[in-house]
Amino acid sequence: MKNEKSIGLLNTLIVINNDRIEEYLLDAKETDESALKILFYQFQQTSQKCKTELIFEVERLGGIPAQSSKIDDNFFRVWMNVITILTGKNRNSILNSCKYSDDIAVNSYTETIEKHRRDITHNQKMMLKCQYSLIKAENNKVRELLETGF
Numbered sequence: 566m567k568n569e570k571s572i573g574l575l576n577t578l579i580v581i582n583n584d585r586i587e588e589y590l591l592d593a594k595e596t597d598e599s600a601l602k603i604l605f606y607q608f609q610q611t612s613q614k615c616k617t618e619l620i621f622e623v624e625r626l627g628g629i630p631a632q633s634s635k636i637d638d639n640f641f642r643v644w645m646n647v648i649t650i651l652t653g654k655n656r657n658s659i660l661n662s663c664k665y666s667d668d669i670a671v672n673s674y675t676e677t678i679e680k681h682r683r684d685i686t687h688n689q690k691m692m693l694k695c696q697y698s699l700i701k702a703e704n705n706k707v708r709e710l711l712e713t714g715f
Contacts, residue, residue, distance in 0.1 A: 570684040572628035574677050578693070579619045579631040581673045585612040585700075588666045592659050601656070605663075608703050615696040622689060660711050667704035674700065 586609050593605040620630040674697040678690060685693070 568626040568628065570681075571686070571689065572623050572626050574681055574684060575619050575623050575626075575689070576628070576631040578673060578677060578696075579616055579623070580633060581670050582612040582616040582619065583631070583633065585609070585666060585670055586616070588663065592663060596656070596659055598656065601659070604706070608663075611699050611703060615699070618692055618696070622692065657711060660707055663707045664704065664711060667700065667707060670700050671697070671704050 589605040589609045589612070593602045593609075596602060596605075623630045674693060677685070678693050678697065682690060
């Protein structure tokens with residue numbers, strides 16, 4: 566299949582966005598701060614938008630979109646419960662978890678755009694660059710919250 570490599574790369578990014586959606590859904594449940602809950606909801610919406618665009622492109626190429634997430638929901642819930650017990654819903658612990666997940670997303674987009682540029686079309690590259698910009702901005706927001714405490 567001619568589009569097999571492109572479909573594989575796009576499906577990897579679908580999984581990454583599924584992970585972000587799950588991460589921010591769970592983090593919103595773990596915080597008591599309404600401002601963070603709103604922010605996490607916005608971040609979920611960003612990944613939902615990215616995921617929808619990626620699914621459309623995979624289907625356009627004749628592929629089957631990925632449905633899974635790398636996050637094992639049960640494991641992650643147990644892990645978040647342990648963190649909550651140890652830190653008492655510590656804001657920085659939750660934000661560090663977000664930063665870690667978003668670093669993975671940013672790196673995955675960077676790798677796809679830069680190292681696999683021959684495997685994606687110009688239009689796909691433009692779509693991925695737009696998505697990267699959104700996710701990178703959110704990653705920067707989390708970093709800012711960690712640095713400033715606001």
